[in-house]
Amino acid sequence: MILPQRRSKQMKIENLVVGGGAPVVVEGMLKQDIKKFDTSVEELRNLVREGCELVRVALPTRSTVPFFKKLIAESPVPLMADVHFSWSLAREAIASGAPSVRVNPGNMRRGGEMRRFAKEAQDAKVVVRIGANSGSIAENNERLSADEVVKRLSSRTLDFIKLFEDEGVTTLIVGAKSSSVSETVSANRIIARECEYPIHIGVTATGAGKMALLKSASAISTLLLEGIGDTVRVSLTDTSEEEVRIGRQILQVLGLRRFSPEIISCPTCGRCKVDLQRVVEEAEKRLFPLPGWLKIAIMGCVVNGPGEAREADLGIAYGVKKAVIFAKGKKVKYVSNISALSELIKILNGSNFDGSKG
Numbered sequence: 001m002i003l004p005q006r007r008s009k010q011m012k013i014e015n016l017v018v019g020g021g022a023p024v025v026v027e028g029m030l031k032q033d034i035k036k037f038d039t040s041v042e043e044l045r046n047l048v049r050e051g052c053e054l055v056r057v058a059l060p061t062r063s064t065v066p067f068f069k070k071l072i073a074e075s076p077v078p079l080m081a082d083v084h085f086s087w088s089l090a091r092e093a094i095a096s097g098a099p100s101v102r103v104n105p106g107n108m109r110r111g112g113e114m115r116r117f118a119k120e121a122q123d124a125k126v127v128v129r130i131g132a133n134s135g136s137i138a139e140n141n142e143r144l145s146a147d148e149v150v151k152r153l154s155s156r157t158l159d160f161i162k163l164f165e166d167e168g169v170t171t172l173i174v175g176a177k178s179s180s181v182s183e184t185v186s187a188n189r190i191i192a193r194e195c196e197y198p199i200h201i202g203v204t205a206t207g208a209g210k211m212a213l214l215k216s217a218s219a220i221s222t223l224l225l226e227g228i229g230d231t232v233r234v235s236l237t238d239t240s241e242e243e244v245r246i247g248r249q250i251l252q253v254l255g256l257r258r259f260s261p262e263i264i265s266c267p268t269c270g271r272c273k274v275d276l277q278r279v280v281e282e283a284e285k286r287l288f289p290l291p292g293w294l295k296i297a298i299m300g301c302v303v304n305g306p307g308e309a310r311e312a313d314l315g316i317a318y319g320v321k322k323a324v325i326f327a328k329g330k331k332v333k334y335v336s337n338i339s340a341l342s343e344l345i346k347i348l349n350g351s352n353f354d355g356s357k358g
């Protein structure tokens with residue numbers, strides 16, 4: 001299937017290309033207080049190991065800026081300073097060497113300070129992300145309807161785009177987030193229609209567990225399938241590493257990026273001969289670190305498994321004691337159930353299945 005693709009301008013944050021047809025970027029955010037510097041460096045390294053390509057760092061106060069500056073020097077990927085409320089703090093982030101700064105149009109006002117920030121951002125070639133969120137657009141505790149949230153998120157973002165453009169800043173990434181899937185999708189559809197800047201997508205304050213994951217996946221997938229979205233960040237009440245893993249998995253299941261083999265497995269039924277859930281968990285642990293992008297099937301019975309998973313490049317169908325390894329629905333060999341996964345990995349590592357044909 002060929003997905004529609006919105007045309008966006010291309011931005012560069014150091015060596016990272018965002019938008020303009022570049023692969024959708026996986027973004028993450030540090031959860032540590034940056035003043036706990038050593039643990040922040042460790043978290044940053046873990047994120048990069050998981051495949052994070054751009055790391056956002058909260059700068060809540062002036063006292064965090066020197067630590068941010070030190071972190072820039074340590075980081076193998078570009079960092080984005082995350083600033084709310086204060087233009088002077090955003091300016092300090094630029095002075096510290098930030099290649100990109102996120103500002104919030106919901107809680108930062110226009111005026112002289114904003115213009116000074118814009119001038120300095122332009123001089124330093126900083127990419128500015130205009131990131132609106134639903135938590136900061138209501139005034140005086142007013143309660144907004146879903147329609148009002150969408151309208152305000154999109155109009156605040158578009159107003160800020162205009163303000164920055166008026167100051168000559170066109171190195172922008174934009175986007176709006178809500179904790180509601182439909183609000184997030186609707187607001188970003190409007191923003192995407194009204195400008196050509198790359199769009200950062202994600203859902204905010206999703207919560208934890210499967211519901212949070214579903215919220216993020218629903219909104220991000222809906223937008224990406226419409227061709228909207230150049231960078232993604234999954235937000236979860238979970239570890240930052242898990243956020244990056246899920247972000248990558250969303251891009252992979254949509255067929256937008258390829259990071260690791262894809263495992264498909266059957267839902268099981270009365271014909272199933274093994275503890276398939278356990279087998280698949282084991283397969284994920286052993287297969288996901290492998291490069292390439294083959295579709296691997298793990299099926300619960302030899303009777304229907306190879307046929308049901310005909311689209312898989314390679315698969316295992318389990319019997320009572322023996323399993324069959326198959327390729328594109330055709331039998332390759334019989335092996336014992338116990339050795340099946342190791343045998344499959346041996347074949348995967350062989351020349352016929354090097355992952356380059358995925």
Ligand code: SF4
Pocket residue numbers: 266267268269270271272273299300301302303304305308
């Ligand atoms: S592959 Fe076999 S065990 Fe799995 S759902 Fe199909 S028939 Fe049932």
